[in-house]
Amino acid sequence: MRQSSGQRGRGPSMADVAREAGVSGQTVSRVANGRTNVDADTRERVLDAMRRVGYRPNSAARALRNGRFRTIGVIISSLSTFGNSRTLDAIAGAVADEGFSIVLMTVPRHTQGEVAGAFSRLNEQAVDGVIILIEQHQLDQSEIELPAGLPVVVIDSNARYPSPVIDTAQAEGAASATRHLLELGHATVWHIAGPPQSYAAERRLKSWQATLEAAGRPVPPVLIGDWSADSGYEHGQRLAADPSVTAVFAANDQMALGVLRALHEVGRRVPDDVSVVGFDDMAEAANFWPPLTTVHQSFDDVGRHAVAALVGEIATGQPESTLIHVPTELVVRSSTAPPLSR
Amino acid sequence: MRQSSGQRGRGPSMADVAREAGVSGQTVSRVANGRTNVDADTRERVLDAMRRVGYRPNSAARALRNGRFRTIGVIISSLSTFGNSRTLDAIAGAVADEGFSIVLMTVPRHTQGEVAGAFSRLNEQAVDGVIILIEQHQLDQSEIELPAGLPVVVIDSNARYPSPVIDTAQAEGAASATRHLLELGHATVWHIAGPPQSYAAERRLKSWQATLEAAGRPVPPVLIGDWSADSGYEHGQRLAADPSVTAVFAANDQMALGVLRALHEVGRRVPDDVSVVGFDDMAEAANFWPPLTTVHQSFDDVGRHAVAALVGEIATGQPESTLIHVPTELVVRSSTAPPLSR
DNA sequence: GCACCTCATGTTGACGTAAACATTTCGATC
DNA sequence: GATCGAAATGTTTACGTCAACATGAGGTGC
Numbered sequence: 001m002r003q004s005s006g007q008r009g010r011g012p013s014m015a016d017v018a019r020e021a022g023v024s025g026q027t028v029s030r031v032a033n034g035r036t037n038v039d040a041d042t043r044e045r046v047l048d049a050m051r052r053v054g055y056r057p058n059s060a061a062r063a064l065r066n067g068r069f070r071t072i073g074v075i076i077s078s079l080s081t082f083g084n085s086r087t088l089d090a091i092a093g094a095v096a097d098e099g100f101s102i103v104l105m106t107v108p109r110h111t112q113g114e115v116a117g118a119f120s121r122l123n124e125q126a127v128d129g130v131i132i133l134i135e136q137h138q139l140d141q142s143e144i145e146l147p148a149g150l151p152v153v154v155i156d157s158n159a160r161y162p163s164p165v166i167d168t169a170q171a172e173g174a175a176s177a178t179r180h181l182l183e184l185g186h187a188t189v190w191h192i193a194g195p196p197q198s199y200a201a202e203r204r205l206k207s208w209q210a211t212l213e214a215a216g217r218p219v220p221p222v223l224i225g226d227w228s229a230d231s232g233y234e235h236g237q238r239l240a241a242d243p244s245v246t247a248v249f250a251a252n253d254q255m256a257l258g259v260l261r262a263l264h265e266v267g268r269r270v271p272d273d274v275s276v277v278g279f280d281d282m283a284e285a286a287n288f289w290p291p292l293t294t295v296h297q298s299f300d301d302v303g304r305h306a307v308a309a310l311v312g313e314i315a316t317g318q319p320e321s322t323l324i325h326v327p328t329e330l331v332v333r334s335s336t337a338p339p340l341s342r
Numbered sequence: 343m344r345q346s347s348g349q350r351g352r353g354p355s356m357a358d359v360a361r362e363a364g365v366s367g368q369t370v371s372r373v374a375n376g377r378t379n380v381d382a383d384t385r386e387r388v389l390d391a392m393r394r395v396g397y398r399p400n401s402a403a404r405a406l407r408n409g410r411f412r413t414i415g416v417i418i419s420s421l422s423t424f425g426n427s428r429t430l431d432a433i434a435g436a437v438a439d440e441g442f443s444i445v446l447m448t449v450p451r452h453t454q455g456e457v458a459g460a461f462s463r464l465n466e467q468a469v470d471g472v473i474i475l476i477e478q479h480q481l482d483q484s485e486i487e488l489p490a491g492l493p494v495v496v497i498d499s500n501a502r503y504p505s506p507v508i509d510t511a512q513a514e515g516a517a518s519a520t521r522h523l524l525e526l527g528h529a530t531v532w533h534i535a536g537p538p539q540s541y542a543a544e545r546r547l548k549s550w551q552a553t554l555e556a557a558g559r560p561v562p563p564v565l566i567g568d569w570s571a572d573s574g575y576e577h578g579q580r581l582a583a584d585p586s587v588t589a590v591f592a593a594n595d596q597m598a599l600g601v602l603r604a605l606h607e608v609g610r611r612v613p614d615d616v617s618v619v620g621f622d623d624m625a626e627a628a629n630f631w632p633p634l635t636t637v638h639q640s641f642d643d644v645g646r647h648a649v650a651a652l653v654g655e656i657a658t659g660q661p662e663s664t665l666i667h668v669p670t671e672l673v674v675r676s677s678t679a680p681p682l683s684r
Numbered sequence: 685g686c687a688c689c690t691c692a693t694g695t696t697g698a699c700g701t702a703a704a705c706a707t708t709t710c711g712a713t714c
Numbered sequence: 715g716a717t718c719g720a721a722a723t724g725t726t727t728a729c730g731t732c733a734a735c736a737t738g739a740g741g742t743g744c
Contacts, residue, residue: 010409011491013730024694029732039692059468060405061730064699067352069402071445079421079431080625089421092448101468102446103413106434126401126443149353229629257629264631283422287571287599289606289631355700366724371702381722403700406729 012053021049032057063126071101072310073127077134078106081227082254082282083299084133087155090303091131098311103127107134129310131155135197151313153306156200164309166302166324170200173295173328174207177249177277179215180293180330185338186247186275188217192235192259194251195226204251204279225255232258239274240266246274246339253278253285253294260288260335271337281331291333301326354395363391374399405468413443414652415469419476420448423569424596424624425641426475429497432645433473440653445469449476471652473497477539493655495648498542506651508644508666512542515637515670516549519591519619521557522635522672527680528589528617530559534577534601536593537568546593546621567597574600581616582608588616588681595620595627595636602630602677613679623673633675643668 014028021028023046030038031046038046049055063069072095079085088104095102103126129151155166181189191208194201205222212219223238225231232255239245240262250256256278260270268274270290278285278294285292305324313319356374360367365388372380373388380388391397405411414437421427430446437444445468471493497508523531533550536543547564554561565580567573574597581587582604592598598620602612610616612632620627623638647666655661 010729014732015730025730026695026732027693029730030693033732037692042692058406058730060402060411061699062732063402064400064406064701064729065731065733067699074446079427079434085421085427088446089448092421092446096448104416104430104434104444104446106431106438229626233629254626254629257626261629261631261633284571284596284599284626287575287596287603289603291603352699356702357700367700368702368725369723371700372723375702379722384722400700403729404702406699406731407701407703409729 011058012055013058014055016053017046017049017055020053021046069126069128070099071103071127072307073103073105073130075105075107075130075132075134081252083252083280083297086282086299087133087303087306090300091307092303094304094307098307100128100311128314129153131306131310135195135199151310151319153310153313155302155306164313164320164322164324166306166309166326168200168297168302168326169328170203171207173279173297173330174204174249174251175211176328176330177279177293177295178208178211180332181247181249181275181277181336182211182215182217184247184275184336187339188212188220189247189249190220190223190239190245192223192225192232192248192250192255194255196224198227201227201251208249225251227252227254229254229258229261231255233262235259236262237265239263240268247276247336248274249277249279251279253280253282253288253292256285256292256294256335257288260290260292264289271335272340275336275339277336285331286333288335290335293333293336294331296329296331298326298328353400354397355400356397358395359388359391359397362395363388411468411470412441413445413469414649415445415447415472417447417449417472417474417476424594425622425639428624428641429475429645429648432642433649434645436646436649440649442470442653470656471495473648473652477537477541493652493661495652495655497644497648506655506662506664506666508648508651508668510542510639510644510668511670512545513549515621515639515672516546516591516593517553518670518672519621519635519637520550520553522674523589523591523617523619523678524553524557524559526589526617526678529681530554530562531589531591532562532565532581532587534565534567534574534590534592534597536597538566540569543569543593550591567593569594569596571596571600571603573597575604577601578604579607581605582610589619589678590616591619591621593621595622595624595630595634598627598634598636598677599630602632602634606631613677614682617678617681619678627673628675630677632677635675635678636673638671638673640668640670 014025014032017028018025023042027038027042028046031043074088074091076084076088079088092102127150131153133155153164153166156168178189189208189212191205193205196202209219223235225235232250235255236259239248239259248259250259256276259276263270263274263276270276276292278292279297281294281296285294305326309320309322309324356367356370359370363370365384369380369384370388370392373385416430416433418426418430421430434444469492473495475497495506495508498510520531531550531554533547535547538544551561565577567577574592577597578590578601581590581601590601592601598618601618605612605616605618612618618634620634620636621639623636627634627636647668651662651664651666
């Protein structure tokens, strides 16, 4: 009665297949790994036996044997921002193409303890490498030593870590957005920045400021948001009440959406009265009202490069200490125009 | 020269710790697993040795030994829809709380082969259970046998699969949206549905239709979108051109956004001329213009329930064959109002 | 016809862990 | 003070796979 087929327990192993096919376990292994030095008849017999007993390779045993897991850990702060989730999607695709799997670890609450927790689970070595996609300063604050010898790729952070860093050209993007508004004739550009923990936010902010200064324009006080549309709306209400504001650059599309709403609410027209630019080019941006001028980021490229760098390092054991920049591109839609009164 | 510390290779094992601490490997194992039957002094000595040699448990060996991986596979069609990515986020949080890890498998292109590919990697048994989050019909079409005996939870699909199914109350949500518009005084409600492969889309559609019929209202022809804002925009253009259209129910918020844009473009006012309702209550919906009336789904609950059901089944070996319904709630904002002319 | 090579297949052992069982130590009980 | 039991620790072994080595069968060259 014990071996009824519905019984819980381990599945069939190579030994079972071997018995069924009348060969040794090693031959089964060779077939399972696609080695060529197996007779065609034998191979067929083994494959048949595999099918009959429902064999599935045990990846734990395989990993134990090889010392490799064919698995990549992804530590990500949250999936709620558009960029993170798009990047993860791209990583997932690229990783699958390489024949690896992804172990996903989210760090939901922004506390040091949580980040440390994610890393400690990583410590249970079950991954061949790690991609880190967290707000950098959050990473800085946590006193975490990455497991020594574990390949790591950091996305969108400063280069403090001695690991390959994939990075979008934050500065160029922010500069092109700011310049676009100035070139349209606006006297200056207001900025709604992302949270200070974010290195990306910091660089967009710095670049916006530098661009204004280089053009000899006054630099309005920075408004600090948290990436959410709600925070964009709040700051937007203040901006909408100030008739001198004619151009706003939000550090992401979601905050730009909030700004648009605030402007609509008080009847300021976009782009006639106020121009708005976002950052990210999320899929919905083209369907905002009005369609949003924004800075396109290629999250696909970011994900692909991150995976390529990591897989390379895993294969060779040599960190590729390059800093890879992924370009951005300004997409002009209908939310920007020259200021009306001049 | 061979054992320089930077060398690639395996980390220290229990044997190394045992040697360092002057105890047996078994004692190290006991300490590592928090067993109580270890002398306090010994425990301290072992922990110290672990720290010194930089010991990290090898999860492959552990999994091989125990026959359990403490890992859950998540098969997801894509992260680009808001709902999927929110649900995944919730799953990730719940799974971490249970002390499990997530192996993520995306099925990017909507082809049968891709789905089969994701499953075949699953076949390499490395997970204790699976959560499936794919458009149901896509799943139906693929000739896939789930590995027998592997616990599975299916989210948002029909009950064809003999596995626990977590489900939002699609029908109730769609009905409440439709009823809301009728109660405001609209003669009928147009519907932009999700893609036919989606079971969720199908049920929202059926429920919309049933609600209209129950109220004795004419049922306009269905418009079929693909969840994207662009598809909503396309259909929206047609609707905007028809002055008899006063109420639109889109099967998700993104398509609703496209409809809003189309209406704005031709100068039809929302909600004065046309009322619009969405579905999902994505974070941005409150910042659409006008703020969108929509059906709130609790993706957190969906994720949590899915994980709870799966972990339960893994622990007990007994499938919990219940169908769990997660309620929805209509959130009325500013995109709906009584029709102007009456 | 014998040495030698090639190719298919089999046998052994180790990867790191932890359950099962064995041993030792020490204090409590009568 | 002999007996028993509990608690701490050690020893053996198996989990499933696959590299390394061993074996054996057929073929080639001189």
